[in-house]
Amino acid sequence: MNAKVVNKMAICILWLTGFFILLLLFTFLGYILYKGLPVLSAHFISSKSSDISAGGGVGGQFFNSFYLLFLSLLISVPIAVGAGIYLAEYAKNNLLTKIIRLSTESLATVPSIVLGLFGMIIFVNKMGLGFSILSGTFTLVLLNLPLLVRVTEESIKLVPKSYREASLAMGATKWQTISKVVLPSALAGIITGIILTAGRALGETAILIFTAGTTVSRHMFDTDVMAAGETLAVHMWYLMSVGLVPDRDVIANGIGALLIIVILLFNLILTIPLRIIQKRTGIIK
C-alpha cells in the first residue's frame, strides 16, 4: 500500500517537472518577446547605432551578425563535412581515429572565452588582422567545427547500410557511393545540423568580444572583412555592461526579441520541412 502511494506521488512529481521545464521555457521566450516586440521597427533594424544619444538602431550589428555567420559557415561547413565523412565512412578503429575523436570532443568542450582568447592571440595579434570581421569569422569557425562534424557524422551513419551495398555492388567506387548515394540521403540531416549550429553561433558573444570587437563600421552594411564586426549579441552585452546611451534598456529589449525571433525561425520553421523530407525518404522514423 505504502509503495503504491509513493509510486503515485513520484509519477505526479515527474509530470510536474515535465510541465515546469516547458513552462519555464515559454515564460522566458514570452517575457523577452513581450518586452522587446514593441521596440522592433524597420527603423530600429536598419538604422545606425548611437554611442551617446537615445534613439539609435542596430542596423550595423544586425548585418554583421549574419555576415559573420555566413562567412564562418562558408569555411567550416566544407571542412566539417569532410571530417564527418571520414569519421563515418573511412575511419578504422585505430589510434588515429581515437585521437581525432578525442580532439573533436575536446574542442566542443573548450569554453568559448578560451577560444576567443586563442583567436585574439593568433588572428588579432600574430596574423595582424586586428579586431575585424575576419578575425571573428576565423574564431567562430573553431566553435562551429566540432558541432558540425558531429551532426555530419551522425546524419551519415543514419543512412542504411543497404544503400551503400547496393551502390558498391553495381560497381561504383567508394567516392561515387559517398557522393551520389550516401550524401544525398544524409543531406536533410546535415542541413538541419547546420541550421541548429548557425542558431547557436548567432547568439555567441564571449568568442567575439576580443576578436570581432565591440564597435561597428561607420558605413552601413560594410562588407569589408577588415572592418570592425560587433554583432547583435555582443552589442546587447556591451550596452548592459559599459553602454552610455540613455535608452539602453529599450535597445537591449529590442535586441533580445530580435535574437529570439531569429532563433525560433532557425530552430522551428526552417527545420520542419527538412524533418518531413527525412521522414519521407525513410532516413528517420
Next chain:
Amino acid sequence: MEKGFNHQRKLIYDRYVRYLFIACAALMTIIIFSIIFFVGKQGLMTFHDVSPIEFFLTDKWAPSMNKYGALSFILGSVAVTMLAIIIGTPIGLLGAIFMSKIAPQRLRSLMRPAVDLYVAIPSVVYGYIGLTVMIPFIRNFFSVSMGYGVFVTAVILAIMILPTIISISEDALNGVPKTLEEASLALGATYWQTLYKVVVPSAAPGILTAIVLAMARAIGETMAVQMVIGNTPLLPLSLFSPTATLTSDIVIEMGNTPFGSVWGNALFLMALVLLVVSLLMILLIKRIGARRYA
C-alpha cells in the same frame, strides 16, 4: 581499353579524396593542440613574474599593485558551478525520466525541440533576464542590498545546463533494455521502484556523463555569469555578495590590458586553468564511458 583506363583514374581519384577527408579530420587535432600550445605558452609566462603559490593560493587581486592572487576567481567558479549542478541535476534528471518513460508520444515530440531551444537561447539573453528580472526579485524576496552574487548566477547556470543534463540522460535512459524494466515489474515492483532501483542505476554512466558535461558548460559560461555575478574580486563568502569567476574576470579585464603584460598573461593563465579543467572533464567522461553497467 578506354573503359579500364577511366576506371583506373577513378580509383586514383578515390584515393586522393580519402586523403582530403583525413586532412579535414586531422585539422581538429591540429586546432586543439594549437589552442593548448598558444594559450598555455601565453599563460605560463605569468610565472616569470608571479609565483604559482601567489596565483593559486592568495586572493589579493590588484594588478595596479602587482598582486595577482586568483584564488577568489577560482573559488567563485567552483562555487557557482557546484551550486548550479546541485540545483540543476535533480530537475534535469526528473525531466529526462519523464520524457523517456512517462510522457505520451505527443508530449515527448513537443519537449525535444523545447529542450533544444534552451540551448539556442543566447547566453546574453539569459544574463539579461538575470539582471533585469531575477536580481530585483532576489533583492525584494531575500531583502539583500544588491542581489548580485553566487546564488543568482547559480540559478541562471542551472537553467542553462538543463538541456545538457536532460538530453544526455534521456539518451542513456532510452538505452536501458526494456527487458530489465519488465523483469522488475513482473517481480511486483511499482513503476517508481522500477525506475529508481533498476532503470536509473543501469543508465548511471550516461547520467554521470551528462553531469560532467553540464559542469564543463557551467564553469566555462561567461556572458551570463559576468552580467549577474557582481564582478568584485572578493572571496564568495555569502550567496548574495558580489564576487567574480575566472570567466567573468577575463571578460571585464582583458579589454584594458596590453597584450603581453604580466596582467594580460595572468588572464591567459586563468583561461589556461579553464582549458585544463575542461580537457580533464573530457578524459573523465572517457573513463566513465569505459565502465559499463547492465
